[in-house]
Amino acid sequence: MDISIFFLLLMLIQTPLLSSSPKTFDVLRGSSLSVEDPSDKLVSLNGDFSAGFFPVGENAFCFAIWLTRSSAPTVVWMANRDDPVDGTGSQLSLSKDGKLRLTNSAGITVWATRTAASTPLESSKLQLQLQNTGNLVLNHSESGVIWQSFDSPTDTLLPQQTLTRISTLVSKSSEVDCSSGYYKLFFDNDNVLRLLYQGPVVSSLYWPDPELSDPGLAGRSMYNSSRAAVLNESGYFWSSDHLVIQATDFGVKTHRRLTIDRDAVSDPCTIHGICGPNSFCSYDHASGRRCSCLQGFKMKDPPDWSFGCEAEFNIPCNQSHGKLSSFVQLSHFHFYGYDLEFLPNVTLQHCENECLTTCSCKGFQFVFKADYGGYLCYPKYKLYNGQLTPNFEGDLYLRVPKAAELSRQVRGTYENKTLKLLLWFTTAVGGLEVTCIFLVLFSLFMSSKNSDPVAEGYLLMSRFKRFKFSELKKGTRGFVEVIGRGGGGVVYKGILPDKRVAAIERLDEANQGEAEFLTEVNTIGRLNHMNLIDMLGYCVEGKHRLLLYENMEHGSLADKLTSNELDWEKFDIAVGTAKGLAYLHEECLEWVLHCDVKPHNILLDSNYQPKVADFGLSKLLNRGERDHSNFSKMRGTRGYMAPEWVYNRPITSKVDVYSYGIVVLEMVTGKSPTGTQHSPGGGGAKEYNRLDSLVREKIMMHADGEASRESWNIEEIVDPSMGGRYDSAKMELLLKVAWQCVAEDKDDRPTMTQVVEMLCCDEVN
Known part of the structure; x- marks a missing residue:
């Protein structure tokens, strides 16, 4: 495998030591490093690495570690890459609570380590040292390592430093901007090492090749649980998903690093988001990579291509929008992802008509595939990840106003x-x-x-297979094996004609079955995320309404919570569920409110990875009403419903955030959100209508206000059935995030995207 596929292994030539003599090797309690003294830094014993304040701009500094034995200092780690400090009065100090704190000239802490100790630490037993490996370590002579920079990398992995399931490499914004960029190397929930583009508007995975649905086709394996990757000094990179790469100079003794760099690939146009929306990337060895706007578009935010281009025309969305449109053929243009649907074996005219019937269709991709024996049609509602490449045997048909076509023919403008x-x-x-x-x-x-009309309308659906009621009755043996209950009916286990096992939800006829059916089919038909349940098909026959889903081996989260089978898996389940809900709220074609987030609707696959299910109560939102949705009736389940439902306040995506917080509290505490619980302190039984009331009471026993949360006794809150089999730092992080999610005022709650960022990023700081 070409080593330049996804990262840069930079072999640094050894040169004389460029740094000055170190002021000190150890920083004891109460000591500090000042930004005003360039010699105030740590140097490793071998002289290879230095740690101190590194200039990142005019009067802007970050506390960093850099390799000194190179032609120019090479930064390998930064503490405050997104929040630089000024050059006067800023300092790094070791505080009395055992934390490293970086403060600016105003005395405000811009970065700190998660190293608070449960008992006071003697200052004489603490020291901060920069090791020969480039690892900055805070040691206690009795407790050992309290914190180390190797556990929270930025954009670089050094030899002997392990990339784990809770750490991520994030690229720089640019060659001259050290702040966090848009590209991430991390282990996904399927245990595969992946590259993610997380841009200002959208995000997408682009390595391994997303067109290979099975990671095994790329030589990767999901069947591992260690999630670890490491580079050694000889130039050998190994990952637990069976990825192995060897440097071309393998075995040569030199300084090495693995750095995620947006340009470090053999074909930079394959990188998602490199040119932004409505633009395309072209590349040749002479001129390199070039971004260009599509015909009829202009650059949105020069010179930053991350925001792409915006249209100079407008196609009105009304009954006649199809008549006002035409298409421009662009040969060898490939735009990956964001398809409205996939239409196999269709004509060009049929594909055009499909696009013209939808206001949001921006064009379509038309490709011949020998495997399918015909042409494939991909109507596009977004134009992202565009590239012009002769190797792509397909065309993009860009939708433009007919007036623009006439304008080009007469060489005039719209002002003519x-x-x-x-x-x-x-x-x-x-x-x-x-x-x-x-x-x-x-x-x-x-x-x-x-x-x-329902039956006839859904005869035209091609995305899912339509089953006969007799087939499903036979496959379920007369609907006898109940495996759950959804928002609109009972779920049975069944065997499909092709021998696949499926979960079959039979909607209640007396419980608005037709409305539930329309909602679920239309909602799920727009969704595609690894943490959302996959729909296999449907049945509409007479009064029968059935939905077919993939079968989840470990059932629902509710089953596992009552059986006390989950320990360390709880954190990953919380993260995966948050990702699924964030996709519903922010990334799919139409914003979706689930409205019934609870453990029964979070299903677990064979690896205990969660998938959010049951959209029978969901609400599709138009873009203009994301924060002003109206509902004709209350939706959800008692105990998980946000206060907005009770007090008739505006319903937004924050109702799902609240429900998610209750679910996380339930996972952490092992207690149901409703029913009788024993009040803390032996005060007897007390009725709690909301789980957050119980947790709040326990927390207030140990904390006096917001600033004292670190004094929480986590052992008194965490589910006792876990028997100490948990990471206390992770449980505390879950508790703090959940606490924010269940805030009484919806404006005080984070978004689900912010929840994902807190769980995936804060845990490694």
Whole structure:
């Protein structure tokens, strides 16, 4: 495998030591390093590494570790890369609570380690030292390592430093900007090492090749649980997902590092987000990579291509929008992802018509695939990850206004009066045609109003397989094996005709079955995320409404909580669930509120990875009403419902955040959100209508206000059935995040995206 696929192994040539003599090797309690004294730094015993304040701009400094034996100092770690301090009065100090603290000139802490000790530490037994490996270590002579920089890397991995399931490499923003960029190397929930583009608007995985649905096709394995990767001094890189890479000069003794760099690939145009939306990347060895806007678009935020391009035209979204559009063929243009649907074996005309019927369709990709024996159609609602490459045997048909086509033919502009008149005439004729078509369709509808519109409408669905009721009745042996209950009916275990095991939800006829059916099918048809349940098919026949889902080997989270089978898995389940909900709220085609987040609707696969299920109560939001949605009735389950439902306040995505917080509290404490609980302090039984009340009471016994939360006795809050089999730091992090999620005021709650960031980032700091 080419080593330049996803990172840069930079072999640094040894040169004379560039740094000055060290002021000290150890920093004891109460000591500090000052930004004002360039010699105030730590140097490793071998002289290879230095740690101190590193300039990142005019009067801007970060506390960093850099390799000194190189032609220029090479930074390998930074503490405050996203929050530099100024050059006067800033310092790194070892505080009395055993933490390293970085403060700016105003005395405000901009970065600190998570090293608070439960008992006071003697200052004479603490020391901070920069090791020969480049690892900055805070040691206690009796307790050992309290904190080390190797546990929280930035963009670089050094030899003997392990990348784990709780650490991530994040690229720099640019060659001259050391702040966090858009590219991440991390272990995903499927145990595979991946590269993620997380840009200002969207995010997407792009390595291993996302078009290979099975990581095994890329030589990777999901069947491991260690999630570890390491580089050694000889140039050998190994990952637990079976990725092995060897440097071309393997065995040569030299300084090495592994750095994630957005340009360190053999073909930079394969990197997602490199040119932003509505643009495309082209590359040749002579001129290198180049970003360009699509026809009819202009650059949005020069010179930053991360924000891509914006349209200089507008296609109105009304009944005549299809008549006002045409397509421009762009050969060998490939735009990955964001497909409205996948249409196999269709004609070009059929693909055009599919795009024209949807306002949000920006164009479509038309590709011949021999494996399918015909052309594949990919209508696009977003134009991301574009590249122009001769190797791609397909075309992009970009949707533009017809007026733009006429404008190019007569070499005029929209300001041309003649063209304006022609555009007005075309619009008027198109509107008349649409009116006539509408009248004909209305007439046909009135003549067939006694037919079943739901059944007939879903005959046209091609994304999912339609099953006969007799097939499902046979596969479930008459619906006898109940495996759960959804928002609209009972879920049974069944065997499909192709021998697959499926979870089959039979919607209650008396419980708005038709409405539930329409909601779930339309919602799930727009979703695609590893932490959301996959839909396999549906059945609509007479009064029968059934939904078919993938079967989850370990059932629901509710089952596992009652059986006390979960220990360390709880943290990963919380992270995965948060990712699934964040996708619903922020990333899918239409914003979705789940409205019934609870353990019964969080299912676990064979690796205990969570998938959010049951969208029977969900609510689709238009872009303009994300924070002002209206509901005709209360939705959800008692104990998990946010206060907004009770007090008739505006319903937003924060109701799901609240429910998620209750679920996390339930996982941490082992207690149900409703029912009788024993009050702390032996005060007898007490009725708690909300789990957060119980946790709040326990916390207030050990803390006097927000600033004292570190004095929480986590052992009195965590589920006693876990028997100490948990990481106290992770449990504390879960508790603090959940505590924010269940805030009474929705504006005080984080978004689900912020929850993911807190769980995935804060745990390593």
